[in-house]
Amino acid sequence: MFSFLNPFLRFQRSHITFPFMHHDGGREAAGFKGGAGDCVVRSIAIAAKLPYLQVYEDLRQANASYALERDNKVSRHLARKGSSPRNGNHRDVFHDYILSHGFDWVPTMKVGAGCQVHLRPDELPAGTLIVKVSKHLTTVINGVIYDTHNPSRGGNRCVYGYYIKSR
16 A cells, blocks of 8 residues: 555566476375475486486485595585485585486576576576576476475576586
C-alpha cells in the first residue's frame, strides 16, 4: 500500500527464471534417507547420468586419498571430519572428477568485478551444466534446474562459474 515510501522497491526487477524440477540424483533409490549436504554428488549424478552410489563412492575415495596425500587445511579438515561426501565436498577434490567426465570449467566471476552472471536463462548457455553458486552446486539441463530445491533466488543468485558438458 505504501510502497512509494520504500526507495528500494523501484530497483527490484522481476527476471525470467529457469523452470524447476525436483530431482535427488538417485539418492533415495540408492537407499539413503534424510537430509545431507550432498549437492556435489547429486549434481554430478544428474548431469553425467551416473548412478548416485557410484559418484558417492568415487568421491568418498577421492576425499580419503586427498586427506592422505596432501598436507593443507582441506586435507586436515577431511582427515578430521571423515571422507564421506554426505557432508559436502571441496572444490580441490571434485573439480578434476567433474572434468574427467567430459565437462569443461567456465569461470564467470573475477576478483573485484562483482556478480556478472546470475542463475537465469538469459545469462547461461544451453546444454548440460553443473552450476557453482555460493556454497552449492546445481544442475541445469536444457533450461531446467534439477535439484532438491530451487536455488535461483528468483533469478538473483550469482553464478561463480559452471561446468559444461563438452563430450
